[in-house]
Amino acid sequence: MNEYILEMRNITKEFPGVKALDNVNIKVKKGEIHALVGENGAGKSTLMNVLSGVYPYGNYSGDIYYNGEICKFNGIKSSEKKGIGIIHQELALIMYLSIAENIFLGNERSTRGIIDWDKTRSKTVELLKRVGLNENPGTLIKDIGVGKQQLVEIAKSLSKNIDLLILDEPTSALNEEDSQNLLNLIVELKSHGVTSIIISHKLNEIEQISDSITILRDGKTIESLDMVKDKVDEDRIIKSMVGRELTDLFPKRNAKIGETILEVKNWNIDHPMYERKILNDININVKSGEVVGIAGLMGAGRTEFAMSIFGKSYGKNIEGEMFLHGKKVDFKNISQAIKHGLAYVTEDRKNLGLILINDIKRNVTLSNLDRVRQGIIIDENKEIVEVEEQVKSLTIKCSSILQKTKNLSGGNQQKVVLSKWMFTNPEVLILDEPTRGIDVGAKYEIYTIINQLAEAGKAVIVISSELSEVIGMSDRIYVMSEGNITGELDKSEATQEEIMKLIVSEKVGVSS
Amino acid sequence: MDKLEYKNIIKKLKSIVTKVGDMFGETMIGKFLGKNKQVLLIRSMISNNIRQYGMIFALIVIMIFFNYQTGGVSLYPLNISNILLQNAHILILAVGMLIVILTGNIDLSVGSVAAFVGAIAGIMMIRNDYHWSISVAAALSIGLMAGAWNGFWIAYIKIPAFIVTLGGMLIFRGLTLVVLKGASLGPFPDEFNSISSGFIPDIFGGDGLHILTIVIGILFSLGYIYYAYTGRRKKQKYGFDVAPVWMTVFSSTFIIVALNLFTFTLARYRGFPNVSIILFIVIIIYAFITTKTVIGRHVYAMGGNYEAAKLSGVKTKKVMFLIYVNMGLLAAISGLVYAARLNAAVPKAGNLFELDAIAAAYIGGASASGGVGTVIGAIIGGLVMGVINNGMSLMSLGIDWQQVVKGLVLLLAVWFDIATKNKAK
Numbered sequence: 001m002n003e004y005i006l007e008m009r010n011i012t013k014e015f016p017g018v019k020a021l022d023n024v025n026i027k028v029k030k031g032e033i034h035a036l037v038g039e040n041g042a043g044k045s046t047l048m049n050v051l052s053g054v055y056p057y058g059n060y061s062g063d064i065y066y067n068g069e070i071c072k073f074n075g076i077k078s079s080e081k082k083g084i085g086i087i088h089q090e091l092a093l094i095m096y097l098s099i100a101e102n103i104f105l106g107n108e109r110s111t112r113g114i115i116d117w118d119k120t121r122s123k124t125v126e127l128l129k130r131v132g133l134n135e136n137p138g139t140l141i142k143d144i145g146v147g148k149q150q151l152v153e154i155a156k157s158l159s160k161n162i163d164l165l166i167l168d169e170p171t172s173a174l175n176e177e178d179s180q181n182l183l184n185l186i187v188e189l190k191s192h193g194v195t196s197i198i199i200s201h202k203l204n205e206i207e208q209i210s211d212s213i214t215i216l217r218d219g220k221t222i223e224s225l226d227m228v229k230d231k232v233d234e235d236r237i238i239k240s241m242v243g244r245e246l247t248d249l250f251p252k253r254n255a256k257i258g259e260t261i262l263e264v265k266n267w268n269i270d271h272p273m274y275e276r277k278i279l280n281d282i283n284i285n286v287k288s289g290e291v292v293g294i295a296g297l298m299g300a301g302r303t304e305f306a307m308s309i310f311g312k313s314y315g316k317n318i319e320g321e322m323f324l325h326g327k328k329v330d331f332k333n334i335s336q337a338i339k340h341g342l343a344y345v346t347e348d349r350k351n352l353g354l355i356l357i358n359d360i361k362r363n364v365t366l367s368n369l370d371r372v373r374q375g376i377i378i379d380e381n382k383e384i385v386e387v388e389e390q391v392k393s394l395t396i397k398c399s400s401i402l403q404k405t406k407n408l409s410g411g412n413q414q415k416v417v418l419s420k421w422m423f424t425n426p427e428v429l430i431l432d433e434p435t436r437g438i439d440v441g442a443k444y445e446i447y448t449i450i451n452q453l454a455e456a457g458k459a460v461i462v463i464s465s466e467l468s469e470v471i472g473m474s475d476r477i478y479v480m481s482e483g484n485i486t487g488e489l490d491k492s493e494a495t496q497e498e499i500m501k502l503i504v505s506e507k508v509g510v511s512s
Numbered sequence: 513m514d515k516l517e518y519k520n521i522i523k524k525l526k527s528i529v530t531k532v533g534d535m536f537g538e539t540m541i542g543k544f545l546g547k548n549k550q551v552l553l554i555r556s557m558i559s560n561n562i563r564q565y566g567m568i569f570a571l572i573v574i575m576i577f578f579n580y581q582t583g584g585v586s587l588y589p590l591n592i593s594n595i596l597l598q599n600a601h602i603l604i605l606a607v608g609m610l611i612v613i614l615t616g617n618i619d620l621s622v623g624s625v626a627a628f629v630g631a632i633a634g635i636m637m638i639r640n641d642y643h644w645s646i647s648v649a650a651a652l653s654i655g656l657m658a659g660a661w662n663g664f665w666i667a668y669i670k671i672p673a674f675i676v677t678l679g680g681m682l683i684f685r686g687l688t689l690v691v692l693k694g695a696s697l698g699p700f701p702d703e704f705n706s707i708s709s710g711f712i713p714d715i716f717g718g719d720g721l722h723i724l725t726i727v728i729g730i731l732f733s734l735g736y737i738y739y740a741y742t743g744r745r746k747k748q749k750y751g752f753d754v755a756p757v758w759m760t761v762f763s764s765t766f767i768i769v770a771l772n773l774f775t776f777t778l779a780r781y782r783g784f785p786n787v788s789i790i791l792f793i794v795i796i797i798y799a800f801i802t803t804k805t806v807i808g809r810h811v812y813a814m815g816g817n818y819e820a821a822k823l824s825g826v827k828t829k830k831v832m833f834l835i836y837v838n839m840g841l842l843a844a845i846s847g848l849v850y851a852a853r854l855n856a857a858v859p860k861a862g863n864l865f866e867l868d869a870i871a872a873a874y875i876g877g878a879s880a881s882g883g884v885g886t887v888i889g890a891i892i893g894g895l896v897m898g899v900i901n902n903g904m905s906l907m908s909l910g911i912d913w914q915q916v917v918k919g920l921v922l923l924l925a926v927w928f929d930i931a932t933k934n935k936a937k
Binding site (some may be wrong): 362 | 733746747749752804805806807809813816817819820821822823824825826827870884885
């Protein structure tokens with residue numbers, strides 16, 4: 001038998017005008033966890049699409065050997081038949097169908113077109129057990145969290161008897177706890193003989209679970225390493241990914257912390273639909289030139305808090321007091337909040353941050369058209385000048401400011417969202433997961449922008465699920481858990497363990 | 513027809529569509545000029561508006577076709593004037609409908625609202641002898657209220673627009689029947705009737721040629737030249753790339769020649785119909801609002817991504833409400849124009865107007881999911897349908913076949929859109 005389950009040799013794939021893959025080679029050993037890393041646009045997803053047959057044979061050049069035999073896939077079905085399963089970054093589950101229906105969608109347990117529900121159910125129970133998910137097969141997908149949905153996706157793949165599982169950014173939407181569960185599952189599957197290829201930006205996770213690693217840059221294989229033999233660590237990977245050494249993941253900041261700009265006292269809100277408290281007596285303040293982090297798990301109420309102070313854009317029965325420069329304020333709607341110098345950069349840039357079918361220009365000026373209007377008319381010339389200035393100062397890579405934002409990379413999209421809010425000239429910026437799903441190089445640039453904002457005397461609040469990011473960027477950290485602030489730490493006393501303890505402590509308190 | 517033959521036809525049709533797309537969008541200009549920054553500018557200008565240019569081109573082809581088929585009758589001054597009179601009410605609706613469609617919504621009630629407004633105007637003027645100005649004002653306010661009714665349920669209570677306006681369609685149709693007691697009312701006083709049957713007076717007293725109409729055409733040409741010139745100057749002042757002079761001259765010349773040919777043709781008959789003045793004012797106002805103003809920008813933003821627009825400080829509920837109020841107003845104007853044209857208030861008035869208006873917007877390049885479309889596009893879309901109707905009538909093809917062709921045109925137009933978009937990818 002061959003030692004390698006998969007070999008891709010000299011794969012080249014061209015799109016009009018770009019070589020997305022240029023003689024890429026990758027070898028995956030049977031029963032290992034193989035990491036595939038690279039910056040956004042390095043070609044990882046394209047490579048996996050070639051492998052899974054999304055780009056059929058003949059559409060690329062090079063050879064795919066699977067279990068030693070050459071394969072010519074012409075669609076996902078044909079690669080699945082061979083035992084290759086792929087789970088995409090954006091989950092492909094149907095919200096209003098049950099777990100069981102989703103798992104066997106397109107692969108129904110049936111006789112002559114009539115579904116055998118008993119068989120479906122028992123098979124589902126079996127599969128859910130394998131992925132460690134304790135849910136009723138009849139539960140609708142919309143009623144379980146993203147973490148569990150991810151597990152259902154894996155169960156769906158396993159139902160097709162696969163032996164090579166490809167996971168594209170599986171933990172990007174998960175909190176630390178769910179991520180850990182998922183990683184454990186992948187290791188568990190490995191012990192049952194399932195080989196995995198994992199694409200991820202989270203290098204600590206890769207370091208934790210993978211056996212070997214292939215690094216891509218600009219559509220080329222840079223190197224393949226054995227994690228143990230080559231003593232691979234994060235610095236080593238980053239260096240190889242970006243082609244340069246990032247001396248420090250977080251750039252230095254030189255800001256003078258001044259007086260308090262925003263203060264929120266005894267803030268309480270309820271869920272907009274159900275009778276349920278979301279936030280419980282939250283007290284937070286932030287000073288000029290200061291970056292304040294809010295750490296916590298997903299669902300801790302951080303986003304809800306940010307949106308509720310941003311012109312009551314979330315929640316019901318909002319109670320509490322808010323002070324700007326010591327003066328009490330009460331924003332009835334979002335445009336009032338914006339006028340008073342608040343800006344909220346959403347965690348969900350595609351659905352809530354950008355108008356993807358519109359160009360950069362229209363996106364940037366949308367929140368503050370007052371700045372470019374004369375009377376009731378928008379002065380388009382002025383608009384162009386101002387937006388081009390923004391694009392230049394944030395080094396947004398684009399063909400022109402008339403490029404549609406849906407055609408930009410994740411990092412550049414995030415910069416457009418940032419420049420949209422900088423365009424409103426805010427005093428307080430709330431950044432919700434500002435670096436989610438963007439690559440190392442772009443992250444560094446976003447951090448630099450955050451520092452510049454602080455240095456310009458703005459008050460910045462950073463909400464992040466990545467503990468290293470919160471610690472690396474903040475002067476002060478609040479930890480939130482289950483709608484409460486469970487601790488406040490100074491930069492000097494903050495460690496990942498300390499924060500984790502504060503996150504967990506409340507959980508214990510609630511359940512007891 | 514066997515399968516192979518059928519496949520070949522599809523293939524040919526496809527290649528024609530993409531070739532037309534090419535001609536307007538990409539290669540032609542690229543081949544003529546090579547690649548430099550200015551070309552890229554022109555290209556992006558063209559490929560951004562390819563659907564609109566495509567429809568203008570289609571409109572011209574259709575007009576030439578019917579002119580040939582009818583032995584020149586279709587371009588007679590009388591007939592051009594008729595096309596305006598026959599379609600003004602739909603074009604006015606199409607403008608409002610385009611704005612509704614820009615938000616990703618729809619309004620099915622406009623035909624019924626138009627009928628109801630016409631009925632109210634009839635009852636006031638014919639049964640109760642109110643002065644026409646008071647009746648028109650009252651009728652327009654009823655339109656505003658009908659729009660506010662729809663807008664309230666859609667914007668503030670969040671009931672899907674399809675359902676609210678389907679309800680409105682039934683409600684206002686029913687009310688029309690109630691107030692008219694199922695019978696027609698007519699005729700209207702002459703002052704009112706002249707909205708759709710009168711022509712603007714010729715203050716210059718031309719004989720056989722309507723001088724004022726020609727003068728208006730010339731004034732607008734001068735205005736356009738001034739606008740194009742100052743626009744360029746302003747851009748240059750900011751140091752932007754501007755399209756090359758020859759191109760501005762070419763496109764301006766095209767527009768001015770077309771405009772003056774149009775006014776000259778009308779002048780050879782009886783000049784501008786009164787209703788065309790209403791129509792042009794509506795077009796100019798709404799083209800201006802959608803392209804140049806803050807609220808126009810907000811409408812497009814809401815259609816592109818409602819939640820993102822809301823989080824950017826757009827007062828989405830208020831804007832949505834106003835859009836439907838505005839739709840009500842335009843439906844009322846349309847209803848009055850139509851009533852004046854029939855010279856009667858009839859219970860069946862406005863039947864299927866909503867679908868014509870929606871089709872006009874789609875043919876003119878609007879996207880069903882919102883955020884894409886222009887007022888001018890919707891007008892061109894409406895004209896395409898109007899010219900086809902008119903031409904087929906002249907060829908004595910009945911309303912039955914007109915419907916079939918209209919349906920096919922709608923389908924083809926959207927297919928063209930998708931084909932060119934796929935290519936752009």
